[in-house]
Amino acid sequence: MKDKARKFITIEPPFVFNNKYSFNDPITVAYETLGKLNSKKSNAILITTGLSPSAHISSSNIDKSPGWWEKIIGKNKPVDTDKYFVICVNSLGSCFGSSGPSSSSPQTDKKYKLSFPEVSIEDIAFSIKPVIDALEIQTLKAIIGPSMGGMTALSFIKQYPNIARDLILISTTASSRPFSIALRSLQRSMITSDPDWNEGNYNDADLPLKGMRQARFLGMITYRSPTEWNERFGRKLIKDIAERADLFGNRFQIQDYLRRRSDDFITDFDPNSYLYLSNAIDAFDLTEDCNDIEEAIANFNLDRVLIIGVDEDYIFPFQCQEDLYSAFKTQKNNVDLLKLPSINGHDSFLVDHENFGNSLAKFLK
Amino acid sequence: MKDKARKFITIEPPFVFNNKYSFNDPITVAYETLGKLNSKKSNAILITTGLSPSAHISSSNIDKSPGWWEKIIGKNKPVDTDKYFVICVNSLGSCFGSSGPSSSSPQTDKKYKLSFPEVSIEDIAFSIKPVIDALEIQTLKAIIGPSMGGMTALSFIKQYPNIARDLILISTTASSRPFSIALRSLQRSMITSDPDWNEGNYNDADLPLKGMRQARFLGMITYRSPTEWNERFGRKLIKDIAERADLFGNRFQIQDYLRRRSDDFITDFDPNSYLYLSNAIDAFDLTEDCNDIEEAIANFNLDRVLIIGVDEDYIFPFQCQEDLYSAFKTQKNNVDLLKLPSINGHDSFLVDHENFGNSLAKFLK
Numbered sequence: 112m113k114d115k116a117r118k119f120i121t122i123e124p125p126f127v128f129n130n131k132y133s134f135n136d137p138i139t140v141a142y143e144t145l146g147k148l149n150s151k152k153s154n155a156i157l158i159t160t161g162l163s164p165s166a167h168i169s170s171s172n173i174d175k176s177p178g179w180w181e182k183i184i185g186k187n188k189p190v191d192t193d194k195y196f197v198i199c200v201n202s203l204g205s206c207f208g209s210s211g212p213s214s215s216s217p218q219t220d221k222k223y224k225l226s227f228p229e230v231s232i233e234d235i236a237f238s239i240k241p242v243i244d245a246l247e248i249q250t251l252k253a254i255i256g257p258s259m260g261g262m263t264a265l266s267f268i269k270q271y272p273n274i275a276r277d278l279i280l281i282s283t284t285a286s287s288r289p290f291s292i293a294l295r296s297l298q299r300s301m302i303t304s305d306p307d308w309n310e311g312n313y314n315d316a317d318l319p320l321k322g323m324r325q326a327r328f329l330g331m332i333t334y335r336s337p338t339e340w341n342e343r344f345g346r347k348l349i350k351d352i353a354e355r356a357d358l359f360g361n362r363f364q365i366q367d368y369l370r371r372r373s374d375d376f377i378t379d380f381d382p383n384s385y386l387y388l389s390n391a392i393d394a395f396d397l398t399e400d401c402n403d404i405e406e407a408i409a410n411f412n413l414d415r416v417l418i419i420g421v422d423e424d425y426i427f428p429f430q431c432q433e434d435l436y437s438a439f440k441t442q443k444n445n446v447d448l449l450k451l452p453s454i455n456g457h458d459s460f461l462v463d464h465e466n467f468g469n470s471l472a473k474f475l476k
Numbered sequence: 477m478k479d480k481a482r483k484f485i486t487i488e489p490p491f492v493f494n495n496k497y498s499f500n501d502p503i504t505v506a507y508e509t510l511g512k513l514n515s516k517k518s519n520a521i522l523i524t525t526g527l528s529p530s531a532h533i534s535s536s537n538i539d540k541s542p543g544w545w546e547k548i549i550g551k552n553k554p555v556d557t558d559k560y561f562v563i564c565v566n567s568l569g570s571c572f573g574s575s576g577p578s579s580s581s582p583q584t585d586k587k588y589k590l591s592f593p594e595v596s597i598e599d600i601a602f603s604i605k606p607v608i609d610a611l612e613i614q615t616l617k618a619i620i621g622p623s624m625g626g627m628t629a630l631s632f633i634k635q636y637p638n639i640a641r642d643l644i645l646i647s648t649t650a651s652s653r654p655f656s657i658a659l660r661s662l663q664r665s666m667i668t669s670d671p672d673w674n675e676g677n678y679n680d681a682d683l684p685l686k687g688m689r690q691a692r693f694l695g696m697i698t699y700r701s702p703t704e705w706n707e708r709f710g711r712k713l714i715k716d717i718a719e720r721a722d723l724f725g726n727r728f729q730i731q732d733y734l735r736r737r738s739d740d741f742i743t744d745f746d747p748n749s750y751l752y753l754s755n756a757i758d759a760f761d762l763t764e765d766c767n768d769i770e771e772a773i774a775n776f777n778l779d780r781v782l783i784i785g786v787d788e789d790y791i792f793p794f795q796c797q798e799d800l801y802s803a804f805k806t807q808k809n810n811v812d813l814l815k816l817p818s819i820n821g822h823d824s825f826l827v828d829h830e831n832f833g834n835s836l837a838k839f840l841k
């Protein structure tokens with residue numbers, strides 16, 4: 112049943128990565144759609160994802176397993192699939208159907224691993240256009256881009272200024288700042304210094320689990336917020352005295368929780384894909400070829416823009432969303448900036464469904 | 477020349493660790509003093525340290541190498557050693573002369589390693605009293621406790637309520653919160669999962685450098701602040717194109733800086749000592765045997781209290797200093813809380829000598 116809703120398009124070669132490297136294998140892009148495209152093809156909403164999700168954004172009759180934004184997308188949900196035709200694309204470089212280091216070369220039938228070209232956010236955005244074309248959509252009603260997906264959305268509109276009427280940017284930025292670059296650098300080094308990473312040539316039986324677990328542990332800490340950890344865990348001790356270690360083990364529930372949750376993700380996501388996308392986030396800069404965000408978005412042809420963020424986001428702090436807002440505001444009046452009262456830090460959009468759902472529903476209505 | 481100013485006292489056994497474990501070897505405590513004790517023995521200032529410093533707090537004629545608080549302590553400096561007799565103690569469990577996992581048992585002449593008992597902040601504080609006694613000081617003019625040293629100072633006064641007239645707490649807390657517990661847990665697991673750690677039985681030629689480097693890298697990120705990294709590095713690229721890696725290396729100056737600086741500390745500090753003290757910070761709770769901070773400090777006999785903190789301290793956020801202030805305020809009027817405008821996060825007291833120096837000098841005058 113799983114992945115049954117997934118569809119694919121193929122981009123014939125050459126695909127020019129990072130504006131410089133011409134790749135001569137076909138590129139596959141996986142995507143899912145929910146709802147029906149209306150006759151005017153005017154109700155399509157594209158959702159570009161953060162680093163880790165697949166294209167499976169919500170359950171349907173075809174694939175009943177819950178999607179990564181299950182409470183936001185669907186019938187009678189904030190983004191109502193009775194009204195909208197929702198498209199979610201698995202990012203190029205990821206490992207859920209789209210081409211990347213864990214997909215196989217049609218020429219050799221072997222996984223590309225590190226021979227897959229370095230992927231940029233611009234490449235991810237560029238690879239989405241053929242999906243929109245295949246669906247014969249001229250103009251999207253909206254693009255919703257949370258986290259890395261916000262970078263992808265910005266790059267997509269920079270490349271195709273008339274592609275969408277509305278844009279919703281969530282907990283994202285025009286470029287990463289050094290604090291989060293440093294955190295991601297450390298996460299990558301945790302993986303690459305795991306001997307099982309083996310210069311990217313691990314096999315499925317010997318994944319660099321230790322490095323992935325550490326990277327995930329750091330992610331779990333920094334994607335949320337101190338306020339959330341205080342409220343949920345404080346200094347509560349773990350109950351099982353036998354498990355309550357002396358010097359080097361767990362004493363507090365926060366430790367136990369993070370250790371257990373760090374095990375969840377590590378076999379689900381390809382380590383090389385993680386490295387590729389983490390690197391792409393660091394490298395992306397919407398203002399790379401111009402002076403500032405204002406200049407970068409000068410040709411964006413949008414009706415409305417909504418920018419959402421929260422306090423205590425260590426990955427893309429609210430200042431990043433304020434900077435985007437200021438730039439859009441110079442261009443047009445129809446721009447809103449929302450600071451939601453969520454306490455879940457960067458991950459709030461995945462956790463605080465009520466606040467984020469209400470904001471999305473209100474904007475779309 | 478180095479360490480020439482260091483003195484030692486010996487505490488005869490048994491030393492009861494953590495209120496439960498009786499240790500039958502003598503305990504050594506290393507300390508340094510600067511300036512002269514006056515005839516009334518009323519000008520002594522004790523400085524309790526953070527996790528990593530030695531007792532060498534500032535240079536002198538005896539040891540001319542710069543100390544860890546060189547710009548704050550000394551002749552004509554904010555804590556003027558022409559006026560005050562400054563005592564700095566190397567924490568029990570550390571590796572700069574005081575007993576700990578890297579010191580040797582007099583019975584076997586071998587390093588204790590993990591056979592050294594678990595050390596608590598209370599133990600560290602308790603081990604300082606014999607130093608004060610050896611110097612024949614009844615009452616300290618002041619105790620200055622930054623970071624972990626603030627915990628030690630609080631515990632010391634809890635054990636000896638009349639030991640000091642004034643107390644200065646800097647960037648510290650009555651107990652660690654889950655966010656920083658999580659960060660320290662990860663740092664410890666970086667070290668203990670390095671195969672070279674070898675269950676604590678590494679030798680000097682095979683230190684767990686990889687784990688120490690990662691723990692230090694995370695420390696460097698989180699002891700400072702995003703504001704500092706933005707101002708110093710922004711998205712500046714490293715200059716040497718040859719060194720500018722593609723996928724997994726350094727692209728940004730922040731990465732290069734953190735990598736280089738991570739190498740500094742790792743051969744200077746004993747990994748087991750690091751684990752012991754990191755663990756002690758997590759475990760410490762001034763309110764362990766009572767309801768709240770107010771009750772915990774009820775018997776503190778102090779003239780004046782100054783509490784200093786800064787914004788963007790991820791280790792002990794300003795809220796921790798506010799909580800201490802509120803508790804002291806209920807007890808007496810002579811309490812001040814200062815939020816300094818430093819941008820260096822938790823490490824501000826080691827970096828922003830001007831703001832911290834001025835505040836200390838003003839309080840002492």
